Amino acid sequence: GAVVSQHPSRVICKSGTSVKIECRSLDFQATTMFWYRQFPKQSLMLMATSNEGSKATYEQGVEKDKFLINHASLTLSTLTVTSAHPEDSSFYICSARLGQTNTEAFFGQGTRLTVV
Amino acid sequence: GNSVTQMEGPVTLSEEAFLTINCTYTATGYPSLFWYVQYPGEGLQLLLKATKADDKGSNKGFEATYRKETTSFHLEKGSVQVSDSAVYFCALSGRNGQNFVFGPGTRLSVLP
Numbered sequence: 001g002a003v004v005s006q007h008p009s010r011v012i013c014k015s016g017t018s019v020k021i022e023c024r025s026l027d028f029q030a031t032t033m034f035w036y037r038q039f040p041k042q043s044l045m046l047m048a049t050s051n052e053g054s055k056a057t058y059e060q061g062v063e064k065d066k067f068l069i070n071h072a073s074l075t076l077s078t079l080t081v082t083s084a085h086p087e088d089s090s091f092y093i094c095s096a097r098l099g100q101t102n103t104e105a106f107f108g109q110g111t112r113l114t115v116v
Numbered sequence: 117g118n119s120v121t122q123m124e125g126p127v128t129l130s131e132e133a134f135l136t137i138n139c140t141y142t143a144t145g146y147p148s149l150f151w152y153v154q155y156p157g158e159g160l161q162l163l164l165k166a167t168k169a170d171d172k173g174s175n176k177g178f179e180a181t182y183r184k185e186t187t188s189f190h191l192e193k194g195s196v197q198v199s200d201s202a203v204y205f206c207a208l209s210g211r212n213g214q215n216f217v218f219g220p221g222t223r224l225s226v227l228p
Contacts, residue, residue, distance in 0.1 A: 006159065034216075043205065043220045044160075093159050095216075103209070104150060105216055110159040 002028045004096050006108025013084055013115055021079045021111045023094030029074035030096035034105070035067075038091040050077040084115040118143040122206050122219035129196055129226050137191040137222045139180075139206035147208040149173075149182050149189040154203045154221070163191075163204070196226045 003026040013019050023033055031052050036044040048069050049057045056069035066088075068080040077096075081088055091112050095105040123138040141149065148167045152160040164173030169184035178193045189206060206219040 041223070043218050046216075095160075103148075104162050104165055105209070106162070107152075107160040110157075112157070 002026075002096070002098055002106045004030075004094065004106045004108045006094055006111055008111060009109055010112045011114070013113070015085055015115055016083055018080055018082045019084055019113060021081075021092055021094075021113075023077045023079070023096070023108050025075045025096045025106075028096075028098055030077075030098075031074065033071060033077040033094055033096045035069060035077075035079050036093045036095070038093060038110075040091075044093060047079075052077075081113065084113070086115045089113055089115045118147065118208060118210055118217045120206050120208055120217050120219035122204075122222050125203075125221070126223040126225060129224070131198055131226055131228050132195045133226075135191070135193040135196045135200075135224070137204055137206075137224070139189045139191065139219060141187050141189065141206075141208050143187075143208055143210060143217075145210060146184075147210050149180070150207045150209070150216075151178070151180055151189070151191050152205040152207060152218075154205065156202070160205065196224070198226045198228050200224060201226045 005024045007022045033050040035047045038044050047062045050069045050071040052071045071077040093110045095107045097105050119142045121140050150165045151163040153163045154160050164175040166173040166182035172181045180189050180191045203221045203223045205221045207216050
């Protein structure tokens with residue numbers, strides 16, 4: 001199957017700093033990628049849909065200025081958590097799909113962000 | 117809108133026990149249905165899928181059948197192993213390019 005690589009897998013940062021998470025589709029081109037957030041023992045919450053060459057579409061309640069998404073190429077999307085605070089600590093997961101409809105999604109391995 | 121409901125967890129079983137995790141969905145049209153598994157500290161991996169009614173997805177001893185009449189996609193395994201301990205997510209994907217909708221997840225613990 002297709003491979004999605006996410007980096008870093010773990011990051012610890014200080015409050016007020018920014019953290020960038022990368023999501024790469026290694027063997028296919030992904031016009032659209034998705035960013036999720038997962039709280040402990042909970043399901044995935046879609047944060048935004050990242051479209052190559054255009055602005056991301058954010059879900060209701062997700063701060064655009066705090067979670068900056070850039071999808072500059074067909075194989076790379078980045079999520080930057082700006083001015084991080086302890087409440088931003090979470091597990092962030094990206095995914096990409098091969099096609100537009102009814103196709104499975106491939107997930108990165110996730111990034112554990114801890115803000116201290 | 118589309119939604120997925122899963123049985124409440126956690127589920128604790130002894131090794132070699134039979135597993136069923138119920139999943140029902142609400143969707144317009146004919147969605148594709150998926151089961152994903154998440155091991156501790158990792159991302160999600162596709163376990164199996166079914167794209168149309170009466171299809172059976174299977175992988176690693178797990179099975180699920182797409183039942184349109186009952187809008188269900190229950191996950192089953194005849195004999196679980198300790199290594200099956202993980203969180204299992206039922207999900208659907210609509211035909212019009214909608215994003216995935218995930219169920220809340222069911223945590224499975226298998227004891228030796």
